[in-house]
Amino acid sequence: MADSSPLTLAKELLAILDRDEGRLQRIDNFIRGKHDDPYMPPQADDEYKLLAKRAVSNWIPLLIGTPAQALYVDGFRPGTSTSGLPEASSSTSPAWSHWQRSRMDARQAAVYRGALGFGHSFVLTEKTKKGVISKGLSAKKTAALYEDPANDDEPYAAITITSRPKGDTPGRARMFDSRYEYAVSFKSLSDLDSVRVAKGRLHGSTECPVTRFAAQVDLEGRTVGVVEPMIPLQNRINQTIFDLLVAQTYTSHEVRYATGMAPPLQMEYLDEAGNVTTDPALAVDARPKLGPDGNPMPAQINHNARRFLFAEDPDVRFGSLPAGPITPLIDSVDMSIRHLAAISQTPPHHLLGQIANLSAEALLAAETALSRKITEFQSLFGESWERVFRIAAEMEGDTAGNEDYAGEVQWRDMESRSLAQAADALGKLADQLGIPKRGLWKRVPGVTQTEYEDWEQMAEDDDSVAQLANALTRATPSVSPAPAASEVVAA
Structure with missing residues (x-):
């Protein structure tokens, strides 16, 4: 960083947004169903153009929604305590209180969909009148600078646009570095001479409070989502369906x-x-x-x-x-969709709807690639959430939480299986392998953080032997050893 003045950083960040605007807008258009027109003759009439409009078959949202619907954080496990043992998570812990205050149970999905669609999204952690909260930021409005974009989790500067320029009214943005937040104004993204930066104010953290959620980062620091590589295949499907509609309209009748x-x-x-x-x-x-x-x-x-x-x-x-045959065109559409499924690691039956006569083993094999991709996203997004929790802890004055690099977010098990199957498997793990039953509670399908903590509390309330032992321990002088729980019961 030869020149790290706020004005220079603001110009560099706005230049990044200007450079990436066309690419991100094209991705956004495909997500929303605004695709490239299929090829048609130069002298095409209105009927051809209507068929081209109806030929758009938007598969992109399904490619985003399939993995995004399997990503759901429903708990956070802090790191080790001073005794070296894992601390029990609690709904009253600062980290989970911050999560609930930010309403991330519902808002986390938008962060994942943005990262899967554009390749990356961001989360801003800040102090408000209601306390420290976090919120998602779009990649179309936010940019960050890294010394090593491939390996650094912490940006040294980030900017997010809050309002676009309209007429003579300049655009507004918020810029953050490791200590300060700045108000930025600009007339357009390409007019860097019009950029103005106000005096900074402390944001309450020793790091830039903007965290990147990247679906995939290569060693060059480039982020790639699930949409951009699929655009050529999506155009091929639209072209094939257009040809099918033309053949169906003009040659499929005797x-x-x-x-x-x-x-x-x-x-x-x-x-x-x-x-x-x-x-x-x-x-x-x-x-x-x-x-x-x-x-x-x-x-x-x-x-x-x-x-x-x-x-x-x-x-x-x-x-x-x-009549002209249209079966080859239908087979071509089916083949293109299968190519889309293979390259995007989406199970074919999710796209084609063909699940008849498939055994449980065949369905499991078909979803193996998707499960591996989801596991990769969980590891990437989990590290980002852990940084969000550390920044929130620092802003709240929680030194232990700020230095907790061993904490882990807990992802809900979204695998499709019945409760009876899960109960049978967990029972075998407890009986045959000797795993403590309480340690398997978290693996019950659909259990939430609050339910898990309620179970722990109820188990403690029902443990009368342990309660009696603790009471006798407190009543016994320190010079005498406390009797064991089994001895108390025997007496």
């Missing part, structure tokens, strides 16, 4: 034809004065009705399954042209 005969013409009736009349009783003559071009207009033929065609001329021939 065409009947007749040769050697002229079509009947529309006639108009004339009265004795030679004027056109609509009363057949006054008509004395008839002539073909002429169109705007001066040519006779053919009459419309009402032909359906109850009517048949006939002609007096023996040279007239009737026939039909067969």
